[in-house]
Amino acid sequence: MFVSDEATILHADLDAFYASVEQRDDPGLRGRPVIVGTGVVLAASYEAKAHGVRTAMSGALARRLCPRAVVVRPRMSAYTEASRAVFAIFRATTPLVEGLSIDEAFLDADGLGAPPADVAARLRRTVAEEVGLPITVGVARTKFLAKVASGVAKPDGLLVVPPDAEPEFLRPLPVRSLWGVGRATAARLARYGVTTVGDVADMPESTLVSLLGPAAAGHLRALAHNRDPRPVRTGVRRRSMGAQRALGRRRRSPEELDAMLVGLVDRLSGRLRAARRVCRTVTLRLRFGDYARATRSRTLPQATAETARILETARALLAAAAPAIAERGLTLIGVSLGDLRDDRAVQLALPLDGAGGAGGDADAAVDGIRDRFGSSAITRAVLLGRDQGLSVPMLPD
Template identity: 70%
Template sequence: MFVSGEGPILHADLDAFYASVEQRDDPRLRGRPVIVGGGVVLAASYEAKAHGVRTAMGGRQAMRLCPAAVVVPPRMSAYSEASKAVFEVFRDTTPIVEGISIDEAFLDVGGLARISGTPAQIAARLRREVADRVGLAITVGVARTKFLAKVASGVAKPDGLLVVPPDAELDFLHPLPVERLWGVGRVTASKLRDRGITTVGQVAELGEPALVAMLGRASGRHLHALAHNRDPRPVHVGRRRRSMGAQRALGRGSRAAAELDADLTALVDRLTRRLRAAARVCRTVVLRLRFADYTRVTRSHTMAEPTAHTEPILATARGLLTSAMPMISANGLTLIGVTLTNLHTEGAVQLMLPFDEGAVGTLDATLDSVRDRFGSAAVTRAALLGRAQGIAMPLLPD
């Protein structure tokens, strides 16, 4: 892993990525509202967003908001190829690139002034290269810290460029709404706004003790630092994931316990295969649930020893789901997700007795071999036969 020195830092973020790829590849879609995905909105073009369509919204609601929208099925292979082409442009710009997702990254351009020009010139050139070589619009924010660079790109969207000079950081940041701070979601924003705190500047004026008393130690200290643009994190190259996750939107219909177990099983199967392919093991399993009223909860359990085997991870996830069933029955479930955290490199953690992996490891290895050779659908569990397994999103390497 390589860690950069101090910025300046670019945050480059492709605009409405999936929908933009569809508009690029089909000229008939350009300038029209486009929705990717049917039952659930996976992405929406800016023309559709102007009507209130948002990612993860139900398809029926999206069409009520924008009846003229064109709905297209997702093409994950096309999005993956576009992402690879964009990341080639990133790496041609600077060797210090930290991918965040398939459509955004941080780039450290410190030390490039003599050969590449100012950060603003580098960012402008990056945008032209992505447009010329990949055919997509990309927004770039430039600042001294990761946090502020990402805020700048968010303000500049769509298809924009915004540079925040070091001597004007707080002048830019403090008038923005509190929702621009990382970690401020609906609940935290509501707590702040209930107290008349609507801007980042007002958060900065509160002081750390007041924020800690209001939001808790971790969140209060975090927001106090960001409100003053204190973000010491450098751009990392080659850092491995600290977690792996997958989720599935379920719609608003009720689902039997057996159906939820099948959905959970499919998610765990997908994640444990990724774990083994990346030579990783995990200790903590997190179950994520979203209810019909859009509230969310998480439940987690840390296992006694790290593993990449499907059965112990699935058993842990099933235990979490069983304990959450009363809440699910009362509130209705619209999304289920699993995240594996506390990851380690396989072999870097001391094994516990007994050392013999037995049939579990053999079964996983055999299934992985068959799927690698004949495709992920070549062999599956009987409970999943005839069931749609959901869409596997393209990801950066694990």
Template identity: 65%
Template sequence: MILHADLDSFYASVEQRDDPALRGRPVLVGGGVVLAASYEAKAFGVRTPMSLSRARALCPQAVVVPPRMSAYSAASKTVFEVFRDTTPIVEPLSIDEAFLDVDGLRRIRGTAEEIAHRLRADVRSRTGLPITVGVAPTKFLAKVASAVGKPDGLLVVPPGGELDFLHPLPVERLWGVGPVTAAKLRERQIHTVGHVARIGEAALVAMLGGGAGRHLHALAHNRDPRRVETGRRRGSIGAQCALSRSRGLSEIEAVLDALVDRVTHRMRRAQRAGRTVTLRLRFGDFSRATRSRSLLKATMQTSAILRTASELLHEAAPLIAERGLTLVGVAVGNLDSDGAEQLELPFSAPRADGLDAAVDRVRERFGAASLRRAAMVGREMNPSVPLLPD
């Protein structure tokens, strides 16, 4: 049995928990766009991500609060501690939801339903937040159960009762059915999951295409063989820095140096080489731009990744000069799963590897602050010495 645990209107619930004056009132979290809405606001039709002006038109009495990401991160950390105290097999989906495999805990912790009851009580007592849990034999059905059970509920789909629960639900409950697909199905009088299940796979493929047709046919029959996965390796490693004031290109390059050093240090520590360098920019008018370039071979060398990131930055220099820059970030993707690195420059690479290794050893022995102070001294002697991160 699998649990899908999902915090209810997470950001808004944190705000209501921390400010008693907001409890029972419609709360919107966001700026120009609604990031979260309390259930009192959702009752008026407010949804995410809706523009704040539209949300206020629907619910004029709503209280708007700015997001506090540090508070949400702290709450999420505590909730995931509860998850891992419940079972070691936890698959995070986002900051506020996860799958938990409790199938092997019957003898020591009781049934899946009993475990779910305790989980909800533990989250409430340790964080003060409401959480909904769906319990079912498959990941797909557990997630559907938690959606149907909201808010602050527990819904168990017992083995043998899966299709009785699933088939009366509207087609939108199937993963992958958005407004466009739902409209196509409803045009053909297909309104429920049961209707989808009664259509042959070939007919669904002809109607929606090969991938979508086979996918929906399997879900409508509750065929979902996926297990809860722990320790999935990330597909990219990145870092970013907000800029509080307008800076010249040379200052931005120094920040980029620091970010690349931080990212490549993490890559070497994880033994992950990457091939695609991505530069992320946010301008003074709040618009964003992304620039990417793929290398011929995967690398974890600071010099090779910094060279590519710097080239991308210089290509974006006209936009930066025109709009100003408020955030710069760099990420390396297409990471090798086994940590193997193919050297891009056979003659200079060993020297670069040695320098990277020396920097890593100093950082890990004395800390990044000492490394940064040494870099500052080096910069006074030679301005080409790169600036290292805090």
């Protein structure tokens, strides 16, 4: 597969998106720590992040870490409108836009008649002037490096990695900069003195395979040498999507695991609605303290993109795995949604049909939606077979 010899791929990522929209719309919140979400943190401003507040953290823990934070309820319609405006700017910049979520995308600036750095700078100015939001852009030769560059440049920055500067930029970065390296993998590598991307690149392949297995070793070795041939793709229809979180070796309480599960499901269901798609299969992915892995799946009677219904199913799967988790510990939790299809194929139905099944009841599900999104979201969710109150713009999936 062809990979450009020039740094033409942009990774554009809105900074603390939900929180930034709240600060934009309420001048009284600017410069103050802002937490979006009550039961679970959906977003945190950089002022709140400075106190250790993170997405998917329980609201109670976030308020203990940052007692002066302003906690606001999500306004999904405002985030929808902002995302649509930003993606319109993306598509006015280049036809090659690959949306990753409501607030980030890859863009290909090749052949636009201007240096990619200038394209990125103009993009940032336009988003700031027309939408009023900060956005960070990384520019590099590959998708992987562009995303790493945007992470280094945050918040509200621009970083270009020229091809001849790739080793100098990449090698000193911590090993967790590599996709797929969480706390547990980083700790395992650190025991062998591997703490940077350069260490991974220099490590004998056989040693890396013995530590991580052939698939993970090949993946990390390729990234450490910036080998990522994937082009920016538009209009790709995935058959599944997933998200996961590494937990490290510390034992997590059931409440902490539930908060993490809520964050993962909220992110994935948002991506489903953004792509106008629904799922039928919910899969829970676990990695235990002994590094053994397990998956548990459940197929729903009707395809859905509802946060409450997917969360109910995921919670039931997690409850079934609770004895094994208590005995063996847990170092990673993930959720994937499969059997994806266009949402127009779904029949209208009450979103809480069957909520008395495994893992929850209708009243609890309704209370959860009301707590996070307000009473109006309940009405909209009952009218349609998915959370209209949580709808987000249609982005390429």
